[in-house]
Structure formats: structure tokens, C-alpha cells
Amino acid sequence: MSRFTSEAAFLACIDRHFPNEHPHMVRGRGDDCAVLACPERMSLSSDLFLEGIHFRCSYFSPADIGYKSLAVNLSDLAASGAVPLGFSLGLMVPPADREEASADPAEGVVGGADAQCVLNGAPMGTEAYWDAFFEGMAELAREHGVALTGGDLSKAPVLGVSVSVWGGPAASEQGSVPFLHRSVAKAGDVVFITGDFGLARIGLMALESMGRDAENLYPRAVRAHLRPVPRVADGQAIARYAAVQGGEPRMGLMDLSDGLARDLPRLVGTDKGSQLCVELEIPEEAVHEEIATYCLANDLHALEQATLGGEDYALVGTCPPEWLEGLRTVLPGVRVLGHVAKGDVHMLNGMPWEPCGFDHFA
Template structure:
């Protein structure tokens, strides 16, 4: 049994991985607040990452937990076309936390932060029964001055995704069923769930493309296209209603060949429709957006992983491969 944690031990471990000085900070950790360098509008986003809600220590290594906790926040910046530069970390830890686990957790998070030039500006620690992680992240909008929001889709716009669909859902299912032995047979799916890759470069490219045209509408896919596409289409204020849907709507095409082979294999093994599984898959952290038709060819060429999947329609409702999606709803934390 490892000795109980103390605040000084936890902070000392953190300091080995995150420097106090950083180009994004005027004043780093140590005072009651930090000072960020901000000469332009800022994007800010927050996420919780809770043990036995968002991850399980039974099959997440500490490195994977540290990576994913920060990656999901970076993905929010990608969805706005913003470049992240600082974050705060609030951490609840069980009193008997193994310091080897904590060191590995910090190390992986610091590696991802360093890759994207992000400073740790501060945070808080407390004792909890399980590991609780809360991160707030700041980003600067692109030099072009373009912020990519969810609103702005109009009938005739092209719908697109950047990244894989449904793969993280397969990883979650296999890890829940088989633990880490699932990595042997489902390596890509498990990696998609354990260590997602935020699409920062793609978000910045899309913001740059919007500088001289109507900017794309954009969001990241955290709860599955079946739920998130409705959020994109109704971001201007129209409320989605299953009984009385209002426009705009969408027609999307998602052939099985566009899905990862592990998504198709999992569906085949379980006698399920792979497209349906991809539509409800959460935690993909791919990007979903719409753009004017005259931007489509340029974006296909410029943005790696860009896939045109359909169009926005004036008529309400969503069709995928000519089938209505009214019975698909994606992930909901409160759907018990």
C-alpha cells in the first residue's frame, strides 16, 4: 500500500513535467491566479474527465488517461479553428494514489501539451474517492481573425467530416468486454478510444479558408453524428423536435467502404448495421462541418482526411443512405 498523497508531493510531481515559465504566460503558477498573454480574442472551453464515467483505470494506463483528458479539450479548440496556448488542471485524487501512476499521468499530459505549445497555467487539487479531472483551456483565434462556430449552415451547403467515425465506440465496447486484451484484436479501435488525436491542423486550415469566404460551420463529434449533426443544423436557434422537426435538414451518404475495417468487422460479428453503429458512435473527436459548395474542391485538396458526406436541405429531417435517422439519438450522459 503506497503512502497517502500530500499536496506538496502532488505539486512537486507536477512541477517536474510542467515548467513555470512559458511563452504564453506573463505569470505562471504559484500565485492565486496566472496571467496569460492575450493580444487578441480568446476561445475558452472546459471539460470533465471522471473515473468510471469517462474512463476506467482497469484498462486505461495513466499515460492514456493523461493524454485523453487534455486531448478532448484540444479538440474543442480544433472545432473553433483556434490554436490552444494555455490550460488549467483541477485534479481530485484518492488519498492512496500511487505516485508512479501520477508521474506517468503528468508525463503523458505534458508531452501532448508540449507538442501543441500549451502552457499549464494553474489549477487545484483535492482528495476524492475516485480520480476527477477538470480542465479549462484557452486558445487564440487564427491570425485571419476567423472564429469557426456551429452556426451558419444554410440549404445547399456541403456537409463534411474530418477523421474516423464509430471507431472509438468499437474500442469502448471491446475494452469494456475484454479489458486490455482487446488491444490484440482491435488495435485501431482501442487506440481511438484511449488516445484520440485532436484535429488541430485541420481546424486551423478551415479557419484560414474562411478568411476570404463565408466561414465553414464546425464542431467536434463527441456524441455521434446522429446527435451532433442536429446540433450543427440547429445552432442558429431553431429547436429540434422529434415530433415536429423544423428545417434545415440534411441528406447524408455514408457508404460502408468509408468506415474503418474494425468498425465493419465489429458490426458483422454482432450482426449489426455498421453505418448505424458509426452514426451513434461517441468520442470520435472527428470534426463535422458544412461549407459553401464553391469551397468544397479547395477544402478536399487542402485538408487531409476531409470527406464530403452530404448536403444541408431546406426540408426538415435527416436522411442517411435514404433512411430517416429519427430513431437514432447518439450518446447522452443522462440517458440511463
């Protein structure tokens, strides 16, 4: 079984999966800096993806880890309506012979290093493991046409992935489209979503209690957690539609990473003193059937779990109500969750609703 024992082995593996010539690079990997072919304006985002904090190797395959570490960054570009161009990769690699302590699933994802970092019997230090990791990442990079421009490698106590991604403005017949952002809502605007909410949380809880056997009962939820789909095309379509409307920015957008309960107040600028709140009307039947099934089997409230759940990477937005019909023409899957109102008390189905959800430091 071939083992990786040097930085050169990692770099050779990276080169097998990521071309070093790309339309978005003037000069690629191999120098101290890459030279990028950049538009006048760029949208930039970075995310960390750390073992024991964001994922467990016991149920994330190496391909899943590679895929998701890039996907969560591309989702940020989707929220700005950007066209993905490139990314850099920082990789923290634990020693192949480390003595690992199994994390306690009862404590959630946060925990120690995972003792089961293997792929069909191939441990993390092997070529097979890292081939699968980089192919999972490269699969998504090819789908979105992004270039790996460079990065860094280091030994570390646990596996960690740091990705920085950037993109340019979408194009339209009128020229470049402005990027979208949060905190443009006004009272009376509708709150909408494209994609599912709450599924990834159910996938996480099922994986924690059942391992990969959870796929047999909750396939959509498990896939939502392991392989979230960055809604890049949706974000660009929303940005183009907003640009056609003209005038001041009135389309707010963000991706759903920490759950509706925490992210929607951020979307309307509650955290920045906007004095706005959200009033949601979400019927029980709007919750995905796998959420309802899991919650029934585990004595949980389905709507509560759905609104607390993060990592769905759906897009949530606000816009004037008169824009809604046209937006649905562009994106037929758009669903209305409620509306924006004046005040500081968020409401869900007529009841006060606390803005709680995932917090890295809670």
C-alpha cells in the first residue's frame, strides 16, 4: 500500500487532479505566487473545515471531505451572485501513525480526532486516501470551472482544510451584474428561499447515531449533510433579475449555513441595528418528509429542528413583493417563507422566535 511520506508526493497528487493551465490563471502553481486573470471587481470568501469540529472521518469519506470543503465556499459566491473563478487550498495533514481518540457522538460534531480515518481499509497516510480526497474536490471544481491556483501544506494534529475562493460578476445583456449582499431589506419585503432547509441537520443527527447506515433510512438528509449543492446558478439568476429592476439595491441574499433561526436576522440586518424583524408562516407540511419521519421516530418537533438546522446552503433572500412574480418566472422553485416587518421580535407562525442556531463558540 503506497504511503505519502513527503510534500512532493502531495504536490504530485494535486497535479494529477487539478490542471496547472487554466483560463483564469496567467501563471499557475509552482512559483511563490500565482498570477490570476481577474475581472475589475471580485467577490472573495474563505472557510475552514476542521476534523472534529465540522466533520468526522468515521462517516465522511475522503471524497466527501474534499467535496464539501470546496462546496461551502462556492455557496458563499452563490450568495453574492458571482461566477466562480478560482480558489487556493491550505491543507493540514495529521501524521499517518497518530494515536487518535474517538469522539463521543453524543456531544455532536465537536470533539476530538477521529479514529476511523480510512477508505476501504486505506488509512489517511496512503495514496488511495488522498487520491479520493482530491478527486472529490476536483469533481466540484470541474463542474464550476474553477482553478486551483496554489496554497500551502503542513503537518497538524488533525485534518483541516482551509479554502479561499473568488469569483467575478455575472454577465447580462446590459453588462456586468452587481454583486448581491445582505441588509437591504425594508418592512413589507418578502422573505424567500430556493432550496431545502433543515435536511442537513437531520442528516448530521442520523449519521451521528447510525453511521453510514443512516443512508438507508434518510438518503436525502445524509446527502444534504455530506454533499451539499452550492446553488451557484440560482445566485447568478437572482443577481441578473435584480439588476434588470434597476434603482437602489433591493434584493438581499445569503446562503443558509447556520440555520434559518440564526441567519434570517442577519439577512435583514437585525445585528446591525436595522430595527427590522422577520415574520414567518411555515406550515408543518412545508417540512421535508425525511425531517418529519426522523423527528417522529425520535420524539422531536419537526419544524423546530428544521429552522434550527444549519449547513443546508440553500439561498435565502428578501425582495419587494412586486418582484416576486418575476423572480418565480426566473426560478420556479422559489418559496415564500414570510415577510419583513418593523420591530425586534422575530415571529414564527404567530409565536415569538429566538434567533438561535449554530454558533462556533457557543
